[in-house]
Amino acid sequence: MSIAPKRAPKLIYFSAWFCPFAHRATLALEHYAHGGEISYEWKESLGWEKRKSTSSEVKTKHENWYHYKSPELLRHNPLGMVPTLVTPATYEDKDGDPSRNVVTESLVCVQFIDELVRGNAYAGETAAIMPSDPYARAKARVDADWVNKNVCSRYYHVLVRQEASEQREAFEKLVEGLETFAAWCGSGEGKFYGGQTTPGLVDYALFPWAWRLPVFEHYRGMDFKIPRTAALKSYHDWMEAMLAREQVRKTLPPWDDYLEHIGRYADGSARSKVANAVRSGRAAHDYDDKEDNTDS
Numbered sequence: 001m002s003i004a005p006k007r008a009p010k011l012i013y014f015s016a017w018f019c020p021f022a023h024r025a026t027l028a029l030e031h032y033a034h035g036g037e038i039s040y041e042w043k044e045s046l047g048w049e050k051r052k053s054t055s056s057e058v059k060t061k062h063e064n065w066y067h068y069k070s071p072e073l074l075r076h077n078p079l080g081m082v083p084t085l086v087t088p089a090t091y092e093d094k095d096g097d098p099s100r101n102v103v104t105e106s107l108v109c110v111q112f113i114d115e116l117v118r119g120n121a122y123a124g125e126t127a128a129i130m131p132s133d134p135y136a137r138a139k140a141r142v143d144a145d146w147v148n149k150n151v152c153s154r155y156y157h158v159l160v161r162q163e164a165s166e167q168r169e170a171f172e173k174l175v176e177g178l179e180t181f182a183a184w185c186g187s188g189e190g191k192f193y194g195g196q197t198t199p200g201l202v203d204y205a206l207f208p209w210a211w212r213l214p215v216f217e218h219y220r221g222m223d224f225k226i227p228r229t230a231a232l233k234s235y236h237d238w239m240e241a242m243l244a245r246e247q248v249r250k251t252l253p254p255w256d257d258y259l260e261h262i263g264r265y266a267d268g269s270a271r272s273k274v275a276n277a278v279r280s281g282r283a284a285h286d287y288d289d290k291e292d293n294t295d296s
Contacts, residue, residue: 009116010039012091014073014084016046017253018261020152020208025083025109026251027204028129032117034247035126045073045082076102079289081273083109107144110204127198136194143184143193144205150177152209153284158216158224159265160278171216171224179231181206186234191241199242207242210235211252218259219266 013029015022032038047068069080075098076091077084085103090096103112114129131137154177157170181193184202188195193202216224228236242248264270268279277287 008037008039009120010041010088011113011116012043012086012088013040014043014045014070014076014082014086016044016082018258019046019082020212021106022082023208023251023253024106024204025085025113027199027207027248028110028113030247030251031129031199031204032113032126035124037117037120037124037126038113041088043070043072045070045084046080077104079104081105085109085112107141107148107201107205110201111141114201129200129204131200140193140201144202147177147181147202147206149283149285150174151181151206155209155212156265156274156278156284158220159262160268160270160275162268167220167224171220175226175232178210178226178235182232182235182238185238191234191237193238199245199248203238203242207248210239210242212258212262215259215262215266219263 011029013025015026029038029040033040073082073084074080076086081104083104083106087101090098090101103109111130118128131140151174154170154174158167158174161167161170184193185191185195190197192199194200199207213226226232265275273287273289273292274284276292278284
């Protein structure tokens with residue numbers, strides 16, 4: 001008796017066009033969707049809405065604008081964070097448990113997408129996101145977390161903190177983080193993390209912020225342009241290699257729209273969990289779901 005092959009998995013994807021955290025999941029989805037090995041339905045779930053004044057100290061054109069979160073997103077993820085991945089069965093069952101088969105957290109989503117596809121009989125020839133060797137997988141997870149804390153989080157300090165000295169300090173530490181990442185990329189025949197010839201978890205952890213770094217030049221000046229030094233050569237080569245991939249380019253948000261969006265962070269007035277954490281003096285990755293909540 002013949003066994004019918006499994007269909008390519010499909011996901012409902014709660015996202016936001018401007019969010020770099022969600023961008024990580026988009027990159028992983030397109031990594032496999034490009035070869036027909038997964039499909040997804042995008043649900044735009046975040047936006048901005050104006051509310052009553054909460055601070056007399058912040059005087060900008062963006063003051064009183066807060067993250068709006070769609071009711072559908074909140075049903076499946078009460079924290080209202082993107083990316084959030086849901087199975088079609090859970091999404092369509094309006095009377096069932098809305099938390100069943102829901103995946104959240106950006107780096108977890110990237111790994112989940114890889115596992116979902118690689119464990120499916122429909123998996124094709126696309127190179128895996130995660131290494132096959134368990135030790136290499138463990139190292140990739142550690143390095144992705146390091147990039148998140150030492151590069152991605154610094155991005156928000158350069159923008160949200162309004163003291164010039166704090167902005168400069170955060171920028172210099174961010175560049176140091178890029179130099180470390182560049183050293184990881186220059187260790188093999190390929191241009192991606194670990195010298196690989198295709199991108200993986202660490203590449204997708206960093207890229208959404210790396211692509212957005214030129215906003216510094218617009219809001220903080222040319223002194224905040226990522227330099228082209230010998231220590232960063234492999235980083236710039238990596239950026240070129242990433243952007244040479246069609247499945248990466250199609251995930252990019254409109255630049256002018258993003259530049260306008262991030263102005264809320266650049267003038268220190270953004271009301272999101274990440275911005276609230278940085279404004280209070282904590283790292284972006286140390287936001288607290290209750291303390292930094294913007295829903296009340």
